[in-house]
Amino acid sequence: MGEIPILRIGDCLLVSIQVDMHDRLALALQDDLTERIVADRARGVMIDISALEIVDSFIGRMLNNIAAMSRVLDAITVVVGMRPAVAITLVELGLGLTGVRTALNVDKGLALIRNIIDNPERDDANRIR
Amino acid sequence: MPTESDETMPLRTSDDVVRVRQAVRARAVSAGFSLVDQTKLVTAASEVGRNTVDYGGGGTLRIEVVSNGRRRGVRLTFTDQGPGIADLTLAMKDGYTSGSGLGLGLGGAKRLSNEFDIRSAPGQGTIVTLARWT
Ligand SMILES: Nc1ncnc2c1ncn2[C@@H]1O[C@H](COP(=O)(O)OP(=O)(O)O)[C@@H](O)[C@H]1O
Ligand SMILES: [Mg+2]
Numbered sequence: 692m693g694e695i696p697i698l699r700i701g702d703c704l705l706v707s708i709q710v711d712m713h714d715r716l717a718l719a720l721q722d723d724l725t726e727r728i729v730a731d732r733a734r735g736v737m738i739d740i741s742a743l744e745i746v747d748s749f750i751g752r753m754l755n756n757i758a759a760m761s762r763v764l765d766a767i768t769v770v771v772g773m774r775p776a777v778a779i780t781l782v783e784l785g786l787g788l789t790g791v792r793t794a795l796n797v798d799k800g801l802a803l804i805r806n807i808i809d810n811p812e813r814d815d816a817n818r819i820r
Numbered sequence: 821m822p823t824e825s826d827e828t829m830p831l832r833t834s835d836d837v838v839r840v841r842q843a844v845r846a847r848a849v850s851a852g853f854s855l856v857d858q859t860k861l862v863t864a865a866s867e868v869g870r871n872t873v874d875y876g877g878g879g880t881l882r883i884e885v886v887s888n889g890r891r892r893g894v895r896l897t898f899t900d901q902g903p904g905i906a907d908l909t910l911a912m913k914d915g916y917t918s919g920s921g922l923g924l925g926l927g928g929a930k931r932l933s934n935e936f937d938i939r940s941a942p943g944q945g946t947i948v949t950l951a952r953w954t
Contacts, residue, residue: 784928
């Protein structure tokens with residue numbers, strides 16, 4: 692287990708990344724989350740990155756991997772709270788978070804997950820292309 | 821070109837990469853960078869610093885705060901004595917990785933910097949110098 696707590700809200704998991712993660716910690720979080728999605732039969736995963744001052748290609752890859760893994764496990768991942776300076780930098784870095792859904796904050800993220808679970812046919816409209 | 825501060829840090833582990841991000845942030849703040857400029861420089865430092873650790877077998881980072889009279893800048897020099905890079909054009913290409921990365925580190929760091937230079941040869945190690953100005 693890594694050091695980043697994974698909370699449960701109903702059938703969703705919430706991770707709030709509060710520290711500047713070194714690479715091994717990011718990989719541990721990816722593994723922990725995958726295990727918890729299965730163990731808790733979670734339908735949604737929310738990753739709050741509002742405390743993150745940068746997202747580089749390593750963290751970006753972690754977010755992509757979690758989104759892809761949760762899709763295989765029939766859960767929906769939403770990344771919430773990305774800072775504007777981080778979003779601007781990501782574009783220049785060349786990292787499109789294709790396939791990662793984003794929302795402004797935790798409330799909107801939860802609403803998005805509910806909406807997709809209740810209306811699976813509209814799922815594609817919520818995904819960044 | 822006057823140098824306002826000059827420090828060198830070790831880059832051996834992924835914890836060192838975290839420390840490098842924090843030190844570069846502190847220098848960018850002291851040089852008067854905007855939040856977006858700080859974020860770009862720290863992200864570039866994280867990418868190149870990770871390469872120093874993962875591919876270069878560890879090395880050092882020199883952080884200088886410089887001024888050209890009109891503008892202030894932060895210059896970063898990453899040095900390692902690792903295996904070096906045989907094909908620099910290939911290494912700079914977006915999407916190319918010899919490991920399991922996304923292959924965006926070098927190209928991305930160049931885009932996020934105002935100046936970018938990479939010197940390397942097989943068996944000679946690698947030196948990456950980048951700078952960003954206010
Ligand atoms: N300091 C270094 N020493 C040796 N090889 C390096 C170094 N930095 C980068 N490289 C090579 O350049 C490639 C591209 O680097 P980068 O763009 O950061 O992508 P990634 O880190 O995802 O592989 C690396 O896969 C590696 O082969
Ligand atoms: Mg890299």
